[in-house]
Amino acid sequence: MNILIIEDEELTARKLRRLVQEVEPTAQVVGITGSVEESVEWLRTQPGPDLILMDIELADGQSFDIFNRIRVTSPVIFTTAYDEFAIKAFKVNSIDYLLKPVKEEDLRSALSKLQAMRQALGGPATGGPAPNLEASLAGLLRQLQAVVPAAAPPSPETPFPPAPYRDRFLIRQGQRLFSVGIDEVAYFFSRNKMSFLKTRDEHDWMVDYTMDELAAMLDPRRFFRLNRQIIAELRSVDKVHLYFNGKLKISLRPAAEEEVIVSREKSAEFRQWLGE
Template sequence: MNILIVEDEELTARKLQRLVLEVEPTAVILAILTSIEDTIAWLQGHSAPDLILLDIELADGQSFEIFNHVTVQSPVIFTTAYDEFALKAFKVNSIDYLLKPIKAEELTRALNKLSYLKETFLKEPSEIQRSIKKLLSNMTPTPAPVYRERFLIKQGQKMFSLTTKEIAYFYTRNKMSFAKSFDGRDYLVDYTLDEIFGELNPRHFFRLNRQIIASANAIEKVHLYFNSKLKIQLTPAFDEEAIVGREKASDFKTWLGE
């Protein structure tokens, strides 16, 4: 099976490639493309692959735009971070999807579905294009979320902006919230941790527990702890133990590996 991968995040693309070869050892990855423009050019200059694994959100826009510029004669499996409710249209139109982070059993299910539908796809490639156009007409694109990039910090009679890139972690103490910068300074923040976490990019920050929200760049080491918990060593150092509970440990490891 010849497969084209379209994914603009290098680490995610490599993981997907490894996963494909794990569940389908005979697969051949023809190319890994990162943009709408490159994908259109590739499809115009090459024979149709047996399958396209296509991320919805690319750096230069939503990948649906590809179908407005080139006739896609290959089955498409979308990879996406959208929630399942927003993707009902995909099932209705017999176009499968993989919800990130992608799991081996979900990829296997999608490939099995492709095998079942393969004869139809090969006989009527135009059906793919019609299904996608129907999908686009029925689906209202979900706007990309906007995350907070800075916090206004007040110190005495002065105020200044602290960017999220400067923040190692947020923590709470005595019912007050603080931001710890990478240079080791502590700043009072006029929000609860719940409010803060709701405005942060979840790719960059993780809620370790009720007391700490940490940046990925602040995770120095991860230690196995009793009862399947994790003990996190932060930089700059936190003066209490930073523990990830058993119920969050798997999600944390997945997040840290993305």
């Protein structure tokens, strides 16, 4: 099975490639692209892969733009830190939607689902897309519903246990190790493909996690991912300004080095998070 990975965070792409090799040793990652532009060019010039693992938020836009610019016939498994795109994902060639950080059991289940669908549609179980995959996309989605029935909503009498959100981070500074409590953190930010936390007393410390991984570790009542570069704690939001085209401009405390913009698509969610 030839797999293309579309992911703009280098560390996440490397981890995903390693995970693919662990889950499916016979699979071959034939390419890694990090933007809409690069992905479109790769798909135009290379044979169609058997499967695409595709992040949604890329450096130059959402990966849905790829489908508007080029005909994609390969099945797609979306990998993303956001769950609000699930319905939109299944309107294209998606067979599954995995939230980051991607777990081994989730990827294994998604690949097994792909094989089951190919068999149900009369295609090969492994290696090479089913010959009638594109023409049978509607049937493929029906098979998806059959293979993975919708989960029943939780009973009011049996609520979910509280999520184990992080309350501290271990920092390495040379030969020194020390802990920074979550109450000391003003925000997390990305710079030069590395992740840092900014403390309220204006110290920057590198953390060994991607922004996607951090977003999954933090209490969403306290932290909000403003954009791909910033995850802010509620008390660090100093001022919110209306910006053009429905966007918001955020002033943080301590001040961020670069302008902080919340996209039009996320502005309503952000305002609700603030208490609107």
